[in-house]
Amino acid sequence: GESVGLHLPTLSVQEGDNSIINCAYSNSASDYFIWYKQESGKGPQFIIDIRSNMDKRQGQRVTVLLNKTVKHLSLQIAATQPGDSAVYFCAEKGSGSSNTGKLIFGQGTTLQVKP
Amino acid sequence: NAGVMQNPRHLVRRRGQEARLRCSPMKGHSHVYWYRQLPEEGLKFMVYLQKENIIDESGMPKERFSAEFPKEGPSILRIQQVVRGDSAAYFCASSVTPGANVLTFGAGSRLTVL
Numbered sequence: 001g002e003s004v005g006l007h008l009p010t011l012s013v014q015e016g017d018n019s020i021i022n023c024a025y026s027n028s029a030s031d032y033f034i035w036y037k038q039e040s041g042k043g044p045q046f047i048i049d050i051r052s053n054m055d056k057r058q059g060q061r062v063t064v065l066l067n068k069t070v071k072h073l074s075l076q077i078a079a080t081q082p083g084d085s086a087v088y089f090c091a092e093k094g095s096g097s098s099n100t101g102k103l104i105f106g107q108g109t110t111l112q113v114k115p
Numbered sequence: 116n117a118g119v120m121q122n123p124r125h126l127v128r129r130r131g132q133e134a135r136l137r138c139s140p141m142k143g144h145s146h147v148y149w150y151r152q153l154p155e156e157g158l159k160f161m162v163y164l165q166k167e168n169i170i171d172e173s174g175m176p177k178e179r180f181s182a183e184f185p186k187e188g189p190s191i192l193r194i195q196q197v198v199r200g201d202s203a204a205y206f207c208a209s210s211v212t213p214g215a216n217v218l219t220f221g222a223g224s225r226l227t228v229l
Contacts, residue, residue: 032216043119043206043208043222043223045220089158100173101210101213101218102174108156
Protein backbone atom coordinates (compact mmCIF):
# COMPACT_ATOMS: atom_id res chain seq x y z
CA GLY A 1 0.00 0.00 0.00
CA GLU A 2 0.97 3.64 -0.05
CA SER A 3 3.38 4.76 2.63
CA VAL A 4 5.66 7.60 3.35
CA GLY A 5 8.46 7.07 5.81
CA LEU A 6 11.30 8.97 7.35
CA HIS A 7 14.82 7.63 7.80
CA LEU A 8 15.61 9.00 11.27
CA PRO A 9 13.25 9.76 14.12
CA THR A 10 15.44 12.48 15.70
CA LEU A 11 18.03 14.85 14.29
CA SER A 12 20.17 16.99 16.56
CA VAL A 13 22.14 19.87 15.05
CA GLN A 14 24.15 22.81 16.29
CA GLU A 15 22.70 26.26 15.85
CA GLY A 16 24.00 27.73 12.63
CA ASP A 17 24.66 24.40 10.96
CA ASN A 18 22.66 23.10 8.03
CA SER A 19 20.02 20.41 8.60
CA ILE A 20 18.99 17.68 6.22
CA ILE A 21 15.82 15.71 6.86
CA ASN A 22 15.13 12.72 4.65
CA CYS A 23 11.98 10.96 3.56
CA ALA A 24 11.26 7.89 1.48
CA TYR A 25 7.98 7.31 -0.29
CA SER A 26 6.63 4.20 -1.92
CA ASN A 27 4.04 5.38 -4.43
CA SER A 28 5.82 6.16 -7.68
CA ALA A 29 2.57 7.60 -9.06
CA SER A 30 2.46 10.45 -6.53
CA ASP A 31 2.92 13.76 -8.22
CA TYR A 32 3.03 16.24 -5.37
CA PHE A 33 5.03 16.39 -2.15
CA ILE A 34 4.94 18.73 0.81
CA TRP A 35 6.95 19.38 3.92
CA TYR A 36 5.17 20.45 7.09
CA LYS A 37 6.57 21.69 10.38
CA GLN A 38 4.74 20.94 13.61
CA GLU A 39 5.67 22.68 16.82
CA SER A 40 4.63 21.24 20.14
CA GLY A 41 0.91 21.68 20.75
CA LYS A 42 0.24 23.18 17.35
CA GLY A 43 -1.06 22.09 13.99
CA PRO A 44 1.17 21.37 11.00
CA GLN A 45 2.46 24.41 9.19
CA PHE A 46 3.26 24.38 5.49
CA ILE A 47 6.95 24.88 4.68
CA ILE A 48 7.53 24.07 1.03
CA ASP A 49 6.20 21.86 -1.72
CA ILE A 50 7.42 20.32 -4.95
CA ARG A 51 5.82 18.69 -7.94
CA SER A 52 7.11 15.49 -9.45
CA ASN A 53 8.21 17.24 -12.63
CA MET A 54 10.84 19.11 -10.61
CA ASP A 55 13.88 17.85 -8.73
CA LYS A 56 14.65 20.91 -6.65
CA ARG A 57 12.83 23.86 -5.21
CA GLN A 58 14.12 26.60 -2.97
CA GLY A 59 12.44 28.81 -0.44
CA GLN A 60 13.71 31.09 2.24
CA ARG A 61 16.46 29.09 4.01
CA VAL A 62 14.83 25.83 2.90
CA THR A 63 15.38 23.61 -0.12
CA VAL A 64 13.47 20.51 -1.10
CA LEU A 65 15.10 17.87 -3.29
CA LEU A 66 13.20 15.13 -5.04
CA ASN A 67 14.82 11.99 -6.45
CA LYS A 68 12.15 10.05 -8.26
CA THR A 69 14.52 7.27 -9.26
CA VAL A 70 14.95 6.14 -5.68
CA LYS A 71 11.71 7.71 -4.41
CA HIS A 72 13.45 9.95 -1.97
CA LEU A 73 12.66 13.42 -0.71
CA SER A 74 14.79 15.67 1.46
CA LEU A 75 14.41 18.98 3.23
CA GLN A 76 17.47 21.11 3.74
CA ILE A 77 17.42 23.94 6.24
CA ALA A 78 20.27 26.42 6.02
CA ALA A 79 21.74 28.06 9.12
CA THR A 80 19.43 26.23 11.50
CA GLN A 81 17.97 28.36 14.27
CA PRO A 82 16.44 27.46 17.64
CA GLY A 83 13.04 28.37 16.21
CA ASP A 84 13.44 25.54 13.70
CA SER A 85 13.11 22.99 16.50
CA ALA A 86 9.98 20.99 15.71
CA VAL A 87 8.75 17.77 14.16
CA TYR A 88 9.00 17.74 10.38
CA PHE A 89 6.66 15.68 8.25
CA CYS A 90 6.84 14.87 4.59
CA ALA A 91 3.54 14.22 2.87
CA GLU A 92 2.50 13.11 -0.57
CA LYS A 93 -0.61 13.58 -2.58
CA GLY A 94 -1.71 10.03 -3.14
CA SER A 95 -2.58 8.76 -6.57
CA GLY A 96 -6.21 9.36 -7.40
CA SER A 97 -6.47 11.98 -4.68
CA SER A 98 -6.13 15.05 -6.83
CA ASN A 99 -9.63 16.20 -5.90
CA THR A 100 -9.88 15.08 -2.29
CA GLY A 101 -7.15 16.83 -0.36
CA LYS A 102 -6.02 13.45 0.93
CA LEU A 103 -2.41 13.72 1.99
CA ILE A 104 -0.34 10.74 3.15
CA PHE A 105 1.99 11.76 5.96
CA GLY A 106 5.22 10.17 7.09
CA GLN A 107 6.01 9.40 10.72
CA GLY A 108 7.94 12.61 11.38
CA THR A 109 11.49 13.59 12.27
CA THR A 110 12.16 15.59 15.39
CA LEU A 111 14.72 18.34 14.82
CA GLN A 112 16.55 19.50 17.92
CA VAL A 113 18.70 22.61 17.63
CA LYS A 114 21.46 22.94 20.18
CA PRO A 115 22.52 26.49 21.11
CA ASN B 116 -8.04 36.46 9.58
CA ALA B 117 -8.39 34.12 12.54
CA GLY B 118 -7.26 31.00 10.69
CA VAL B 119 -8.81 27.58 11.20
CA MET B 120 -10.43 27.49 14.61
CA GLN B 121 -10.94 24.27 16.49
CA ASN B 122 -12.67 23.66 19.78
CA PRO B 123 -12.41 22.35 22.30
CA ARG B 124 -8.61 22.29 22.37
CA HIS B 125 -8.69 19.56 24.98
CA LEU B 126 -11.48 17.12 25.69
CA VAL B 127 -11.62 14.33 28.25
CA ARG B 128 -14.22 11.62 27.96
CA ARG B 129 -14.88 8.31 29.69
CA ARG B 130 -15.30 5.14 27.69
CA GLY B 131 -18.74 4.96 26.16
CA GLN B 132 -19.36 8.71 26.09
CA GLU B 133 -19.66 10.83 22.99
CA ALA B 134 -17.10 13.34 21.74
CA ARG B 135 -17.92 16.28 19.48
CA LEU B 136 -15.15 18.27 17.90
CA ARG B 137 -15.81 21.50 16.05
CA CYS B 138 -13.98 23.20 13.26
CA SER B 139 -14.55 26.63 11.76
CA PRO B 140 -12.62 26.99 8.49
CA MET B 141 -10.76 30.09 7.47
CA LYS B 142 -12.93 32.87 6.18
CA GLY B 143 -13.82 32.22 2.57
CA HIS B 144 -12.89 28.53 2.72
CA SER B 145 -15.66 26.08 1.97
CA HIS B 146 -13.62 22.86 2.01
CA VAL B 147 -12.83 21.09 5.26
CA TYR B 148 -10.61 18.12 5.99
CA TRP B 149 -10.24 16.10 9.18
CA TYR B 150 -7.05 14.27 10.12
CA ARG B 151 -6.18 12.18 13.16
CA GLN B 152 -2.76 12.01 14.78
CA LEU B 153 -1.96 9.22 17.20
CA PRO B 154 0.93 9.78 19.64
CA GLU B 155 4.33 9.69 17.95
CA GLU B 156 2.78 9.25 14.51
CA GLY B 157 2.01 11.27 11.44
CA LEU B 158 -1.40 12.54 10.52
CA LYS B 159 -3.91 10.18 8.92
CA PHE B 160 -6.61 11.44 6.60
CA MET B 161 -10.16 10.84 7.77
CA VAL B 162 -12.66 12.80 5.72
CA TYR B 163 -13.09 15.65 3.26
CA LEU B 164 -16.27 17.71 3.26
CA GLN B 165 -17.75 20.61 1.40
CA LYS B 166 -20.78 22.49 2.62
CA GLU B 167 -23.54 19.91 3.18
CA ASN B 168 -21.61 17.21 1.33
CA ILE B 169 -19.17 14.47 2.23
CA ILE B 170 -16.74 14.16 -0.66
CA ASP B 171 -14.28 11.54 0.56
CA GLU B 172 -14.69 9.54 3.78
CA SER B 173 -12.26 6.79 2.90
CA GLY B 174 -10.27 7.35 6.10
CA MET B 175 -13.20 7.25 8.50
CA PRO B 176 -13.64 4.20 10.70
CA LYS B 177 -16.74 2.30 9.66
CA GLU B 178 -18.45 2.60 13.01
CA ARG B 179 -18.94 5.27 15.68
CA PHE B 180 -17.40 8.10 13.64
CA SER B 181 -19.34 10.64 11.63
CA ALA B 182 -18.69 14.09 10.21
CA GLU B 183 -20.81 16.90 8.90
CA PHE B 184 -20.37 20.37 7.52
CA PRO B 185 -23.75 22.09 7.56
CA LYS B 186 -24.74 25.08 5.49
CA GLU B 187 -24.45 27.25 8.56
CA GLY B 188 -22.03 26.71 11.41
CA PRO B 189 -18.85 24.76 11.93
CA SER B 190 -17.90 21.30 10.77
CA ILE B 191 -18.46 18.65 13.43
CA LEU B 192 -16.55 15.42 13.93
CA ARG B 193 -18.59 13.14 16.16
CA ILE B 194 -17.30 10.04 17.89
CA GLN B 195 -19.88 7.89 19.62
CA GLN B 196 -19.15 5.42 22.42
CA VAL B 197 -15.52 6.42 22.63
CA VAL B 198 -12.83 3.86 23.44
CA ARG B 199 -9.30 4.38 24.70
CA GLY B 200 -7.93 3.88 21.20
CA ASP B 201 -9.73 7.03 20.09
CA SER B 202 -7.36 9.10 22.22
CA ALA B 203 -5.53 11.26 19.71
CA ALA B 204 -5.16 14.75 18.34
CA TYR B 205 -7.75 15.57 15.72
CA PHE B 206 -6.79 18.24 13.22
CA CYS B 207 -9.02 20.14 10.90
CA ALA B 208 -7.78 21.87 7.77
CA SER B 209 -9.49 24.03 5.20
CA SER B 210 -8.93 25.28 1.69
CA VAL B 211 -10.55 27.71 -0.65
CA THR B 212 -10.35 25.39 -3.66
CA PRO B 213 -11.57 21.80 -3.82
CA GLY B 214 -8.99 19.14 -3.07
CA ALA B 215 -6.31 21.77 -2.63
CA ASN B 216 -2.72 20.67 -2.30
CA VAL B 217 -1.85 23.19 0.39
CA LEU B 218 -4.01 22.86 3.46
CA THR B 219 -4.19 25.29 6.36
CA PHE B 220 -4.42 23.37 9.61
CA GLY B 221 -5.96 24.34 12.89
CA ALA B 222 -4.24 23.85 16.23
CA GLY B 223 -6.07 20.58 16.83
CA SER B 224 -8.37 19.07 19.45
CA ARG B 225 -6.76 16.64 21.81
CA LEU B 226 -9.11 13.89 22.93
CA THR B 227 -8.27 11.79 25.97
CA VAL B 228 -10.43 8.80 26.74
CA LEU B 229 -10.20 7.54 30.30
